[in-house]
Amino acid sequence: MYLHELKIGNVILKNNILLAPMAGITNLPFRSICKAFEPGLVCTEMVSSKGLFYNDEKTNLLLNMQNEKRPVAAQIFGSDVEAMAVAAKKVSKIADIVDINMGCPAPKVVKNGDGSKLMCDLNLAGNIIEAVTKASDVPVTVKMRMGWDKDHIVAVKLAKIAESKGASAITIHGRVREDFFSNLVNLEIIKKVKEAVSIPVIGNGDIKSPESAMEMFEKTNVDGIMIGRGAIGNPWIFMQIQEFLQGKEVSKVTNEERLNIILKHIDLQVEYLGENTGIKELRKHMNYYLKNLKNSSEIRQKINTIESKEELVNCLKQYFETL
Numbered sequence: 001m002y003l004h005e006l007k008i009g010n011v012i013l014k015n016n017i018l019l020a021p022m023a024g025i026t027n028l029p030f031r032s033i034c035k036a037f038e039p040g041l042v043c044t045e046m047v048s049s050k051g052l053f054y055n056d057e058k059t060n061l062l063l064n065m066q067n068e069k070r071p072v073a074a075q076i077f078g079s080d081v082e083a084m085a086v087a088a089k090k091v092s093k094i095a096d097i098v099d100i101n102m103g104c105p106a107p108k109v110v111k112n113g114d115g116s117k118l119m120c121d122l123n124l125a126g127n128i129i130e131a132v133t134k135a136s137d138v139p140v141t142v143k144m145r146m147g148w149d150k151d152h153i154v155a156v157k158l159a160k161i162a163e164s165k166g167a168s169a170i171t172i173h174g175r176v177r178e179d180f181f182s183n184l185v186n187l188e189i190i191k192k193v194k195e196a197v198s199i200p201v202i203g204n205g206d207i208k209s210p211e212s213a214m215e216m217f218e219k220t221n222v223d224g225i226m227i228g229r230g231a232i233g234n235p236w237i238f239m240q241i242q243e244f245l246q247g248k249e250v251s252k253v254t255n256e257e258r259l260n261i262i263l264k265h266i267d268l269q270v271e272y273l274g275e276n277t278g279i280k281e282l283r284k285h286m287n288y289y290l291k292n293l294k295n296s297s298e299i300r301q302k303i304n305t306i307e308s309k310e311e312l313v314n315c316l317k318q319y320f321e322t323l
Contacts, residue, residue: 045075201223
């Protein structure tokens, strides 16, 4: 049975279908929307350890978990050992799990030696993991890629280091940094990471359907899966995967249900960020929510010019009446 509880340190997750951290996406409103479909764990956007170290107000806002259903992981990034330890101590007071980002490929992140750039310096990576696990009051996990490029596949080596330094679980995205999000995910490397360590290994990358979730489990034997881009505009994927893995009929989301979820997301986002910022930040979500629906390209173009909640809600209701 691929679907089961997942134990990470002393934290027991209800199931092993998890939401990945995504910058600019997995804020409190989106996590709340996903939670309705019962992922075993959700995660914050990645949070700068330097920002936490210097008590930056905007950085602290990314950790807002007010009234949030647990469990929640918080992901921190950085390459300064002291700052990462301080950040871990702070984050572990409010989150159930602290996750270390060693996989982000974004140029603005790696230029500072952070994210996937840490896979180029395994000694530093090990020192960070050790410092974070010592500072944290909750279990620590590490999210990584296969390596920096195809000539430097270091995931197995880093996974062993992470385990030896006290990490409670590993998430492995089956691409190298130079791939960004192109090329096929390498399931064989994920399988090798799983075989190399005794702590739980979570597979990540291109899980966009119940069938691709099953493939990840079957070909890698991972303990759990983590869904990132496949959940944007598609939060019900967590429910559908669980149904599929249990041999149940996979629920179809009606247009009425889709609209209600979108309207709920709008309410939460505006309450959280205010109308102006909230509506603008929602545009990227709307593009995914409406993708592949009838005449959706026109409505998506229109939504990208809307700045008020009332206008957005009315526009969506009128559109869904035509479906």
